[in-house]
Amino acid sequence: MLITFEGIDGCGKTTQIGLLSALMKEIGKDVLTLREPGGTEFSEKIRDLLLHSKDRLTPQSELFLFESARTDLVEKVVKPSLEKGTIVILDRFYDSTTAYQGYGRLIDLSFVKASNEIAISGVKPDVTFFLDIPLEISYERSNHRELDKIEKSGDSFFHRVIEGYKQIAKEEPERIVSIDGAKTKEEIFEIIKEKVKCKLQNEELKIINPN
Numbered sequence: 001m002l003i004t005f006e007g008i009d010g011c012g013k014t015t016q017i018g019l020l021s022a023l024m025k026e027i028g029k030d031v032l033t034l035r036e037p038g039g040t041e042f043s044e045k046i047r048d049l050l051l052h053s054k055d056r057l058t059p060q061s062e063l064f065l066f067e068s069a070r071t072d073l074v075e076k077v078v079k080p081s082l083e084k085g086t087i088v089i090l091d092r093f094y095d096s097t098t099a100y101q102g103y104g105r106l107i108d109l110s111f112v113k114a115s116n117e118i119a120i121s122g123v124k125p126d127v128t129f130f131l132d133i134p135l136e137i138s139y140e141r142s143n144h145r146e147l148d149k150i151e152k153s154g155d156s157f158f159h160r161v162i163e164g165y166k167q168i169a170k171e172e173p174e175r176i177v178s179i180d181g182a183k184t185k186e187e188i189f190e191i192i193k194e195k196v197k198c199k200l201q202n203e204e205l206k207i208i209n210p211n
């Protein structure tokens with residue numbers, strides 16, 4: 001099972017992933033948590049370039065770097081782990097590219113979608129949690145630390161990213177669970193826990209009764 005978390009910077013993904021991964025381990029599940037960009041030696045190098053390099057990147061070179069990091073992670077880690085039956089929890093996946101490079105950087109959406117398809121080679125999340133917060137909360141939560149390159153992209157960029165996420169969630173209501181990220185950590189985790197419980201039960205039913 002592949003579970004992904006999405007939302008703007010500071011929306012609380014890492015916090016919820018920590019809680020979910022601990023719970024999964026507690027109930028005896030084999031679970032792997034990964035982040036994008038990152039998760040392999042090569043992808044971590046790309047992450048460093050994307051978030052910290054002093055070079056100016058064009059939107060297109062940024063897009064291709066995210067996709068390169070993704071394809072490395074998918075082929076080397078995500079696919080083999082899913083094949084073994086491991087529950088993979090990903091902090092960001094291709095919806096981030098649609099929201100940030102498509103809606104945010106204004107790269108043609110059909111081009112972004114095609115690039116995503118190449119990078120994921122058929123690997124799709126079973127469920128995606130979109131933690132929806134307004135920009136003010138994102139800024140409040142990050143005001144104690146230094147911002148990376150993408151976080152310095154400005155208000156109008158982030159307003160477009162937020163709208164992009166809302167649109168993506170509207171287009172795929174079966175896969176994407178939108179959650180008000182301004183709720184408390186505990187309230188958010190309750191919603192996530194219930195949804196994952198349902199998914200696990202359905203998966204077990206499928207194993208018992210494949211038809």
Ligand code: T5A
Binds near residue numbers: 014066181182
């Ligand atoms: N990117 C990424 C693209 O542009 N395109 C892509 O294709 C991909 C994959 C990655 C950057 O790259 C961009 C998006 C990003 O800008 P990153 O390191 O993954 O950067 O950074 P973020 O995703 O921004 O991660 P953050 O760590 O900043 O945010 P999280 O993980 O969403 O938030 P979290 O859990 O660390 O929480 C932030 C703070 O808020 C508190 C936490 O305690 C913490 O202090 N918090 C709450 N406070 C109150 N109520 C709650 N419910 C809270 N939940 C958490």
